[in-house]
Amino acid sequence: MIGIAPPEYDPAKPTTATTxxxxxxxxxxxxxxxxxxxxxxxxxxxxxVNAVAVVASMAGPYLLGDLVERLADGARELRLPYLVGLFAAALAVQAVFVRLVRLRGAMLGxxxxxxxxxxxxxxxVALPPSVLERAGTGDLLSRITTDVDxxxxxxxxxxxxxxxxxxxxxxxxxGLTLTAPPLALAVVIAAPLLITGCRWYFRRAGAAYRSEAAGxxxxAAALAETVDAGRxxxxxxxxxxxxxxxxRRIKEWTAWERYTLFLRSVLFPVVNLTHIVVLASVLLIGGFFVLEGWMNVGQLTTxxxxxxxxxxxxxxxLRWYDELQVAQVSLARLVGVRDIEPDAGDAEVRxxxxxxxxxxxRFGYREGVDVLHRVSLDVAPGTRxxxxGPSGAGKSTLGRLLAGIYAPRTGSVTLGAAExxxxxxxxxxxxxALVNQEHHVFVGSLRDNLLLARTGAEDAELWAALGAVDADGWARALDEGLDTEVGSGGLALSPAQAQQIALARLVLADPHTLVLDEATSLLDPRAARHLERSLARVLDGRTVVAIAHRLHTAHDADVIAVVEDGRVTELGSHHELVAADGAYAALWRSWHG
Known part of the structure; x- marks a missing residue:
């Protein structure tokens, strides 16, 4: 069998999904x-249903074979009206059941x-949040779009x-075997050719299609990252x-596309040659048997x-099995999440x-590289x-650990003594609950976006939640109020408005402990300060862990933890830490000039 080498392996090019x-x-x-x-x-x-349709389609060859046999025997009465009636009835049955086959097949699919x-x-959605957070944009995008398509x-x-x-x-x-068993040899003769061609093709197709999908x-990852980081x-x-x-990525992908096309360009001629061999073998073997008197001409015709x-x-x-080779790769990518153990936890732990x-x-994103080092912290109920700390010190990572997004490598994070x-x-x-600068407005009404946090909330509660985050002003100005369509294809909300919706969901969800990571980052300082004051009334009595990038947030907190190089280096109130003249005092002085 002729062959061509697949594209050369490039260590920099992923051949499988990496996240x-x-x-x-x-x-x-x-x-x-x-x-x-x-x-x-x-x-x-x-x-x-398909079996009935196929049996009905075989009526024609049997009727024609019978007619040819009687003509060869010199019959004068051909009973054409009877034969035509049977053929028409078979066609009618075939047409009805073929339609049912298509209908049932489409419904099943x-x-x-x-x-x-x-x-x-x-x-x-049942996967650990940390897994989805680390998932690459291009990988997720290609799975939910290209693979599903x-x-x-x-x-x-x-x-x-x-x-x-x-x-x-x-x-x-x-039917061929029952009609004339010797003619079944034609299938046996052609089978090695078809099997050899298919084996050559399918041994290469799986890996080629996987590489094509990964390419x-x-x-998608390269383009998505370029667009996201355009500025x-x-x-x-x-x-x-x-x-x-x-x-380079497109060149590597198209190289695998060309290779899979080459594989198909070899398979399909082999299939066509197999059909020719089958028919030629039937005619040659059947003709010989007819001449020897071992088979009649009617059997040969049928x-x-x-x-x-x-x-x-x-x-x-073969066509759809080839299609399934492509689909199998996409299916493997979609069902790959089944190989990840779900974050089921222990139902008895409360x-x-x-x-x-x-x-x-201790915690790290990579093996052997810790971001947090032996961090210990107690947050009493109702504490803010x-x-x-400086950027990259581990503040957001610690916040996600306290929110239960990540699990520590060693040590423990507990809520009410439960891990x-x-x-x-x-x-x-x-x-x-964790609220950060990442937020999303779903396509639908403003009401639907808020009800995600608490499905049974009344309109009065929705307006109260919007009011708590200073969003009721612009929301009441909308022509259709809570029924206004927002998101893609609807009303385009500003980043600050979208963030207010995320915070309103937080109010509706009503958790007793909140982790806020740049929750007001998309608002200007004055609006952010005003919103934080409004939130302070709503959050009264709750435990709040705020990753503070603006030090006025820290000024209002009960306790401040200074995080440096993955460690808590200072702990105390604003006045205590300023008086200590340490790292926090230096940050405070730099903040105020």
Missing amino acids: LPVGTPATVRQYVRELLRRHRRAFVLLVC EEMLADLREDFLVRA RLSNAMREAVPQLAIGVVWAGLLIG YAAV TIEAHRLGAGRIALSD GALLAQMLVDPVGIV PNGREVRADEV LALV LARMPAERVREHV
């Missing part, structure tokens, strides 16, 4: 079996696709059509480098027509109180703690 895992073959097979079990009734009905999308979403075609068409093709080919080969993810790239004159990187009809189902099987405590905590790492994520969110 979220790709499902193993065992995981994919397990999921496919589970999906088929869910829809076994629909699948069996599809096979039965849509149902399985809906299940796949729902399974992926449910599994993804590829699977859409496979689920709607490939799986039903593959089942149809297998049943169709099996019945035709069975596209790398392209930084422009400011530092990095445009040429980013363009070169994008060009056998030749059935052999010719094999072209369509074999083509369907907090006994509201005290937040970090004890000898401010974390201050946050052992509690289910949903239970943690009932008690502790």
